[in-house]
Amino acid sequence: MTAPVLSGEDPAAIRAAASLLRDGGLVAMPTETVYGLAADATSGAAVAALYAAKGRPKFNPLIAHVTGTGMAEALAVFTPLARKLAAAFWPGPLTLVLPRTTDCPVSELACAGLETLAVRAPAHPVAQALIQAFGGPLVAPSANPSGGVSPTQAGHVAAGLGERIGLILDGGPCRVGVESTVIGFDGNTPLLLRKGGLAREAIEAITGPLSAPDAASPKASPGMLQSHYAPRARLRLNAVAPEKGEAFLGFGTSKIADRNLSPDGDLQEAAANLFAFLRELDAGAVAGIAVAPIPDEGLGEAINDRLQRAAAPRDIA
Numbered sequence: 001m002t003a004p005v006l007s008g009e010d011p012a013a014i015r016a017a018a019s020l021l022r023d024g025g026l027v028a029m030p031t032e033t034v035y036g037l038a039a040d041a042t043s044g045a046a047v048a049a050l051y052a053a054k055g056r057p058k059f060n061p062l063i064a065h066v067t068g069t070g071m072a073e074a075l076a077v078f079t080p081l082a083r084k085l086a087a088a089f090w091p092g093p094l095t096l097v098l099p100r101t102t103d104c105p106v107s108e109l110a111c112a113g114l115e116t117l118a119v120r121a122p123a124h125p126v127a128q129a130l131i132q133a134f135g136g137p138l139v140a141p142s143a144n145p146s147g148g149v150s151p152t153q154a155g156h157v158a159a160g161l162g163e164r165i166g167l168i169l170d171g172g173p174c175r176v177g178v179e180s181t182v183i184g185f186d187g188n189t190p191l192l193l194r195k196g197g198l199a200r201e202a203i204e205a206i207t208g209p210l211s212a213p214d215a216a217s218p219k220a221s222p223g224m225l226q227s228h229y230a231p232r233a234r235l236r237l238n239a240v241a242p243e244k245g246e247a248f249l250g251f252g253t254s255k256i257a258d259r260n261l262s263p264d265g266d267l268q269e270a271a272a273n274l275f276a277f278l279r280e281l282d283a284g285a286v287a288g289i290a291v292a293p294i295p296d297e298g299l300g301e302a303i304n305d306r307l308q309r310a311a312a313p314r315d316i317a
Ligand code: TXA
Pocket: 031, 033, 034, 035, 036, 037, 060, 061, 062, 063, 093, 095, 097, 111, 114, 116, 117, 118, 120, 122, 140, 141, 142, 143, 178, 179, 180, 181, 182, 184, 193, 194, 219, 220, 221, 222, 223, 224
């Protein structure tokens, strides 16, 4: 049986979803970045069921979603700099990786054995309403089978995971379209662990230059598998024109495009369209997808990161 899709604006649907979560069930919820697959963060059994439904490797830890800093500070130890970032960007597409509090109630399975916890307050009203109604933190990876393209519409979730979860809350298409930016800390030095929906420049205006994680300590960013976000079709990046058998994903003034991420060259619009357009072109049974060059600034950094992973050799199941 496939999961019912209910409007996230219906208070009865939010109540039903919260009750399902209390029973250890899995609920897909819209966030401003991508749809997340939510489970009770404090229940080892619910978290285990979530890893199983996604086919996600257990060494890849999850983000605890909270209503705001009040809920987050019970879970993770904030430094003054972390507080400043949360004050500036929450609710919003920013995830902070911080030490777990000593009495952190989040299941250790969700943290994959790390002493840190990733926390984020999503800016979508349906996600906020669900966390509020549930009354505690929800872990929520992107609501797609592991390694696939992240969902930005309720229909994408139904297509990928509909048979394996309890309920899908529909909140319309996601406004940001790429996952949150993940920031960790080495002492007081902020590290850019994952490029995402909050542009590096906005964060650096507060923190100064962000460092890359130390390649020698892969545990700093365990989820960054090289092949990820992968459609079935082969991707060819920085293409000026399609070759025979390829669909063309354009940007800016490209006239030949089968889909254009943003005819005006707007990187926010391009990010919001990215995953849906990859899915649409992939559904056309093409041999490959050629992608126009995307400027590597602002949200372009996250777009290029996802495109490079989608184009990488498939080294995971
Ligand atoms: O926008 C988003 O972040 C979406 C929506 C649903 O909120 N969620 C999402 O979750 O993208 P997921 O599980 O697909 O990605 C979480 C990322 C992974 O790269 C993971 O490795 C990293 O956050 N992460 C989680 N906990 C961590 C930790 N303790 N230390 C370092 N990285 C961590």
